[in-house]
Amino acid sequence: MRCPYCRANDDKVVDSRLSEEAIAIRRRRECLACGRRFTTYERVEEAPLLVGKRGGATEPFDAAKLRSGIERSASGRLDRTTVDELVADVEEELRSVGGEVPSDRVGMAVLERLRALDHVAYLRFASVYKGFEDLADFEREVGELQKTTEPKQR
Numbered sequence: 001m002r003c004p005y006c007r008a009n010d011d012k013v014v015d016s017r018l019s020e021e022a023i024a025i026r027r028r029r030e031c032l033a034c035g036r037r038f039t040t041y042e043r044v045e046e047a048p049l050l051v052g053k054r055g056g057a058t059e060p061f062d063a064a065k066l067r068s069g070i071e072r073s074a075s076g077r078l079d080r081t082t083v084d085e086l087v088a089d090v091e092e093e094l095r096s097v098g099g100e101v102p103s104d105r106v107g108m109a110v111l112e113r114l115r116a117l118d119h120v121a122y123l124r125f126a127s128v129y130k131g132f133e134d135l136a137d138f139e140r141e142v143g144e145l146q147k148t149t150e151p152k153q154r
């Protein structure tokens, strides 16, 4: 950052915080040449994350929508903190992919984690996500669960 007083390009950050609306990071800086302090604002710009639907349409990733889907499945099974972490975790994974992610990838990212957390929540989510229609669908999925979660032989 260039110092607005002496134009030197050497400073240290003395304080850093998110603005009230969380849209900018406010940094208090001290010029290492003249010792004066100044403030900079850096916009928090996250690349938009898009979710590609099966029909070809895309929509912006909606963490609130994802959370409510997970909450329904996790009701009475997982506490709020766990759900929060799960949503944040999934979002982080998707953002690391960036750009446009297929909706299947979102569903799979959730299922992967639910499977490790709670089988009932997993099955509820899977039943909505995979569109289970009858008991056979459940039984097949439970079979898969048992297969994939058997302890590994050492």
Ligand SMILES: [Zn+2]
Pocket: 003, 004, 005, 006, 007, 008, 031, 032, 033, 034, 035, 036
């Ligand atoms: Zn300066």
